[in-house]
Amino acid sequence: MGNTQARRLAPMHAWPAWGRWLVVAVTGALLIGGFGLIVLGGVFRLLGLVALATGIPLSIHVGRAIRQERSRAVERRYAREFMPAMLIYMVAMLYVWPLQKAMEPGLLKAAAALLPVLPIAWLIVASIRYVLGHDELERRQHLEALAIGVAVVSVASMVLGFLAAAKLIVVDAALALLLVYPALSMAYGVTHCVLVWRSRAE
Secondary structure (H helix, E strand, C coil), X not given: CHHHHHHHCCCHHHCCHHHHHHHHHHHHHHHHHHHHHHHHCCCHHHHHHHHHHHHHHHHHHHHHHHCCCCCCHHHHHHXXXXXXXXXXXXXXXXXXXXXXXXXXXXXXXXXXXXXXXXXXXHHHHHHHHHHHCCCHHHHHHHHHHHHHHHHHHHHHHXXXXXXXXXXXXXXXXXXXXXXXXXXXXXXXXXXHHHXXXXXXXX
């Protein structure tokens, strides 16, 4: 009985491979399903936020679990800081930011338009604290991933800019600016995973 309870309470990195990959699948389903529910609108938005509130903290830990590494204090702290910042950002974008469209130009409109910047700034500070909380090798991997991610996004931006200037495509400038940070985050995240896997394989 004691052994069974210990297995049930074992950290995720100590689970069998099928269990760890199952958590990865569940996490992906929660994130994709959460965004899908938000797109549907109405009451589904709240359900989508609940799904994301569950999936976001898991997503921070599952990568280490797949590599059979224990989640350390720095990962747990990052999850505690990342999740509320991201949820506040989504609530602001879903329920506050649209209100500025009907407002007259002025301070109130500017405040409503800029409100989503606050949780993103909080998120960036949390990310910096997360990187600085690692050892020298891990910091180097983070910085290399960030440098490669910036290079990828910069080249992609130049390609789109030249195509738009040549009138071959139409690019919404506001949308392009809003997508810079998400694109950097995605490029950095993918590159960091590749660097970590390559380092473990050496």
